[in-house]
Amino acid sequence: MSGRELVELTLAEARRRLAAREISARQLVEAHLEAMARHRALNAFVTETPDRALEMAAESDRRLAAGEARPLEGIPLAVKDLFCTADVRTTAGSRILHDFVPPYESTVTRRLWEAGAVLLGKTNLDEFAMGSANVTSWFGPVVNPWTPPGEEPGRVPGGSSGGSAAAVAARLCLGATGTDTGGSIRQPAAFCGIVGLKPTYGRCSRWGIVAFASSLDQAGPMARTVEDCAILLETMAGYDPRDSTSADVPVEPWSRRLDAGIRGLRVGVPREYRIDGMPEAVERLWAAGADWLRARGAEVVEISLPHTPYALPTYYIVAPAEASSNLARYDGMRFGLRVEGRDLTETYMKTRGEGFGREVRRRILIGTYALSAGYYDAYYLKAQKVRRKIADDFRAAFETVDAVLTPAAPGAAFRIGERMDDPVAMYLNDVFTVPASLAGLPAIAVPAGLDGEGLPLGLQVIGRPWDETTVLRVAHALEEAADFRARPPRLVEDGA
């Protein structure tokens, strides 16, 4: 197989061919390193690690030859630059960490390497994962590989895991890790026409992931098929004593349970997600999704999640408040950027003023305000109470349905530079993903069609806590029905 064919394989298929020794890990890794080099203009990677990748591939080939293959032996992956990787620079997309080299490995990535996966590099992201368009990175915006015909490249890939989404869509890796705080896996997956899963809060360890909002942050897989995401989750998930919110629940063989079908399942369509100004293409796709599930034997019913309209404002108190506390550690004393001032306070202020970008500063200030004396009850406590009501809405809904179907995002990818002057307009990108984040529920985005301009649109499936099995199964049914085979037009022109 040529390099250009190798990068087209799904992760599951690559794994089968590696095991059958039809291809080598070295060939597979080299093919992806070449693809990365061809597509540097996407700016999907902050740091490429070709030497390490080839070393890991050599070890994989040795094990494959010796019959000692591990579950992800020789599978080339990209890692969001929010996961600490030992001896590989980890920036969080921020100037303040632009030269930070962790001496330790995050639990999720450690599990991936111990399973034989190969690190290709660290992907670009919104600074500290704060953004929905990957335009806030200190390392510049990521370009979505999808471009409408006749238009110059320059659509956003979504965010914050925009580099991971673009890399998967452009065939620069077989899969990638992302993190999702309010939609940062699902929304970029939808914008780039790939699959992205945010597991139940507590499913994957947060240890070694640069913290944004600790009660919301959750790692998850991004790949081109539902099966590939399931395979990755089987390795990424699992109890970790180093994260006090990590849950000691069994890791299940999700990838082997996809074909059980959805006959008899009840799927809810929440009426509050039908928002004003939703593009017709999104509405049509949502209706088509419901029809596809019905045709496969599921019962689709309308449900109500009455507090949905309050999810975004709740999120924009809870997440910035936690961020203002988490990001207090960047003080220029022990690691990261230091900008000297006349005294300690001025050194702190200059370091943080120059080290953080505009959106991060804005959110820290909102959070500091919401937690400050006299405002705590009105903002933070109020938000925590509304958050409870949002979670209760889902709990009530899941007494009558097994899964919830919604659009993944309120539209397709917009151009880099748009929606920059109005933060609230940018926040609305996450209107469909934030509620499940607040409730801690597993949710997946699946590519399901194209809009009038030829850009991908995704559907979202939300499930009960710890019920990734149903989420993945419904997603798999949607994937089969949608039969999404479109690919980024730029890559077609490149002949990639």
Added chain:
Amino acid sequence: MALDRETVARIARLARIAVPEEELDGLTGELARILEWIDQLQEVDTEEVEPMRRVMDITPHLRADEVTDGDCREAILKNAPKRFDGYFVVPKVVE
């Protein structure tokens, strides 16, 4: 709850973030707009509602009270902006 320039300057100082004088007005406007949008939360009746302080109802494991980590001075100092003789060097704090 109106947000003014002085409040923003005070919050920025609390957060230890230097905001250039000329950016203060623009930032005040942005933050005020965000907070105004957030104020719709006041419509929700949260009387008798327990604030959500934990996400999943799990019982964390307790571990034995044993030392499991340490002896890693070099790793800790590895990324220090300034170091000397096995210590972090920080600006003078005590006059």
